[in-house]
Amino acid sequence: MRYDIEGLFADFVRENGLDVRLSHQLPEGYEDAFGSFDPTTKTIFMDGAFLADAAEHEALFYLFHELRHAMQYQRPELFGEDIRRGSRYVIGYDGTCCRLDGDRWSKCKLERGGERFTLAYQSQPGEMDANRFARDKTAELLPEKADLAEALAEMWLPEGEPMPPAELAALYHQIDEAIQAQGGPAKRYELAVFDLDGTILDTLEDLAGSVNHALAACGYPTRTIDEVRRFVGNGVRKLVERSVPEGTGPEDVERVFAAFKAHYADHSMDATRPYPYITFLLKGLKLKGMRLAVVSNKLDGAVGPLCEHFFPHIFDVTAGEKPGVAKKPAPDLVNSVLAALGISREKAVYIGDSEVDIATARNAGLDELIVTWGFREAAFLQEKGARRLVASPGELYDILTEG
Numbered sequence: 386m387r388y389d390i391e392g393l394f395a396d397f398v399r400e401n402g403l404d405v406r407l408s409h410q411l412p413e414g415y416e417d418a419f420g421s422f423d424p425t426t427k428t429i430f431m432d433g434a435f436l437a438d439a440a441e442h443e444a445l446f447y448l449f450h451e452l453r454h455a456m457q458y459q460r461p462e463l464f465g466e467d468i469r470r471g472s473r474y475v476i477g478y479d480g481t482c483c484r485l486d487g488d489r490w491s492k493c494k495l496e497r498g499g500e501r502f503t504l505a506y507q508s509q510p511g512e513m514d515a516n517r518f519a520r521d522k523t524a525e526l527l528p529e530k531a532d533l534a535e536a537l538a539e540m541w542l543p544e545g546e547p548m549p550p551a552e553l554a555a556l557y558h559q560i561d562e563a564i565q566a567q568g569g570p571a572k573r574y575e576l577a578v579f580d581l582d583g584t585i586l587d588t589l590e591d592l593a594g595s596v597n598h599a600l601a602a603c604g605y606p607t608r609t610i611d612e613v614r615r616f617v618g619n620g621v622r623k624l625v626e627r628s629v630p631e632g633t634g635p636e637d638v639e640r641v642f643a644a645f646k647a648h649y650a651d652h653s654m655d656a657t658r659p660y661p662y663i664t665f666l667l668k669g670l671k672l673k674g675m676r677l678a679v680v681s682n683k684l685d686g687a688v689g690p691l692c693e694h695f696f697p698h699i700f701d702v703t704a705g706e707k708p709g710v711a712k713k714p715a716p717d718l719v720n721s722v723l724a725a726l727g728i729s730r731e732k733a734v735y736i737g738d739s740e741v742d743i744a745t746a747r748n749a750g751l752d753e754l755i756v757t758w759g760f761r762e763a764a765f766l767q768e769k770g771a772r773r774l775v776a777s778p779g780e781l782y783d784i785l786t787e788g
Contacts, residue, residue, distance in 0.1 A: 405422075
């Protein structure tokens, strides 16, 4: 009995923490391919007719090949720098090359013999890794077909020596120059301004704990974690206003707010943690010479201690809610950071996780990068006008350091 491709796909995606869907309709321009993965749409494309007619070892090989590519994009922390860098580039046999820029592909056409581009494509570390992974997974499921899986892998690996890394790097640089020449220049930033809650720190559990403590202490029903997730983003007072029952009077709201502040002051670090790999991201950016700041609607008295506790000596400036300064999405806090560091808004980028952050960046006149690991879903962020979504700290690092 043949393996269930859909079931294998679903199991692999779940076990490896991937956010990927499977389509049996190949995209335009890939009609002759066995499969493809597009990180911008988070889709693995596998031609349905091919899967139905192919030998089982072939179907498994190409499925695992594309699943490996999905891992390279969505779990970059599992791979070396050579694969992470090379994953941004697609090299076509005819010299048609693409570079992944955030959530879009930039394309160019290079001129020089086809054999060079074929060798370059086959020599990319990500391609060689995907072929070997597909070979091993296929042989694991079909040990009697291990020799056929090996033959498939060999067909896609370079016949002789792979293209040297220095030559591949030169080709990537050539692609960069070609894209820049046609109007797609890389943009480098001097300052990265980060939102706090939902962007670099997962504070939801502590926020919910203090909200529910305050509600219960004042005789009101508590809220679920998902309700609190929806309520955050506009400061803790607004969080409390949204959490109390509809129709609660101003004096009672103030009573709940006071109870929240007293509890959160002692419990803001109980369960709060940096998101995975955020510390590596921030340290890496710091080593690259980038200035780093935090702008939050959390009370200013909490922002600094949280940042220093979890990210000691990392941020140049932190700013939170304070009397007389308008909260986000007003640009005032961001403007205060720019003034303090003497950096123009053209050299700064704003990074957040919510619709409030999208509006903040626009109001402040900064480029925006909106992450999808925080308090809002990607589809919701797109509906709110996010222009560039970022799926992982590794991807964010590449964008900030490579343009």
